[in-house]
Amino acid sequence: MAQRVPVHIITGFLGSGKSTLIHSLVAQKPVDETWAILVNEFGQIGIDQAMFEQRNDVAVKGLPGGCLCCQLAFVLQAGLVSLLSRTQPDRLIIEPSGLGHPAGLIDLLRSEAFIDSLEVRDIIATLDPRRLDEPRAREHETFQDQLAIADAIAITMHDHSSAEQIDAAHQHAGAHWPPRKWVRDAPHGELPISLLLESRASEAKSGAVPDAHQVGAVSSTVSSTDSSTVPSVDGGFFDFPPALGKPQVEVGTSLGYTSIGMRWHPGTCFDLDRLAATLGELPLDARIKGVFHTDNGWKRLNRSGGTFQLESTPWRQDSRLEVIHPSAEMIAVEPLLARLNACATISTQSH
Helix, strand or coil: CCCCEEEEEEEECCCCCHHHHHHHHHHCCCCCCCEEEEEEECCCCCCHHHHCCCECCEEEEEEECCCCCCCCHHHHHHHHHHHHHHHCCCEEEEECCCCCCHHHHHHHHCCCCCCCCEEEECCEEEECHHHHHCHHHHCCHHHHHHHHHCCEEEECCHHHCCHHHHHHHHHHHHCCCCCCCEEEECHHHCCCCHHHHCCCECCCCCCCCCHHHHHCCCEEEEECCCCCCCCCCCCCCCCCCCCCCCCEEEEEEECCEEEEEEEECCCEEECHHHHHHHHHCCCCCCEEEEEEEEECEEEEEEEECCEEEEEECCCCCCEEEEEEECCCCCCCHHHHHHHHHCCEEECCCCC
16 A cells, blocks of 8 residues: 555444444545445444445445454454455544453554554544443443543533533543543534544554453354354455344353344344334343334334434345343343244345
């Protein structure tokens, strides 16, 4: 490459609005730039790639099933090489998992393998003010380190936070030393594109990767996946849907959280009202993301902090669900799958 590609890491805890912020930045993208977006997800089945509209000037690839700095380190390096070679982007955005520690990722991007082709720019951390009221999140080592390592902090979730919570978030962000380059409100995930385009090389020191991330093995306890459906080293998602009537289920545990992932053939059609009611029965602290073929068309759903969002989506590949919960035992997988299957009928039409 003639010059190094700017890399922007958007980090932040589970449900803090990283993807929404990236969507806002993509909407403001200069017309003469091509972007590549690499999304890492804690869960075993990737959802976030389905959250992006398909377009020729933005290539989105995902790496589900772990943390970039530990379980997926080798896959990440190979995937980056392939993604950069295929897309020749003018800019690269990386969204680590909400439970991912950015230290190992930064070390890789600054390593000999990429030092001549990539330049890490200001690292942005998203901060949901409500998390500061939750001891489990506030005291989580990864939550603290994501903010500590960032060059800048975007305070998100204004429409779900009180004025007092937003003020407390500003105080918390402002207490970091050395001071962040900027601390900005990002209502509805909106940030000026100039913060990316005018950013400079990151001053963040990656530091040591915590023991939990060095070990960090995600154990799969339920699986119907065969070798043809696992992610490839180029960062690709599953190429083929499960068979009709035979949903795929993946469960993993790591870092004190459990992920439950499910996929259905696109010919499986869900009753939207019954689906919403079933998912609404899950614990309020469960993080829920999904795309579904429903009787009201294809829908994308997102629940964080108890707030449920639903919108249409162009995704047609399959129906898929990811639930992340801070417990290994609170959600029984097989009963959940049975309740979801009871919301669905099987048709021959996938659109």
